[in-house]
Amino acid sequence: MLDKVPDYRLDPPEDRVFAMCDHCGREIYEGEEYYDIEGDNIHEDCFDEYIREEYADCRKEAEFSRAW
Numbered sequence: 001m002l003d004k005v006p007d008y009r010l011d012p013p014e015d016r017v018f019a020m021c022d023h024c025g026r027e028i029y030e031g032e033e034y035y036d037i038e039g040d041n042i043h044e045d046c047f048d049e050y051i052r053e054e055y056a057d058c059r060k061e062a063e064f065s066r067a068w
């Protein structure tokens, strides 16, 4: 019979929250890699999106301006 239930007490999740991500608002856990961008804590996974949003105004379409 399958009566072997894993005992989670023997392996407690010890995820210590280090900071909150300023992009997604979720926890950054101890030992995780993150970016500190001028005081903003950003998950490594959120970095790309964060930068895209941060520099959204810099995004241009490559197009020669036409002088009419």
Ligand SMILES: [Zn+2]
Pocket: 021, 022, 023, 024, 025, 026, 042, 043, 046
């Ligand atoms: Zn995040």
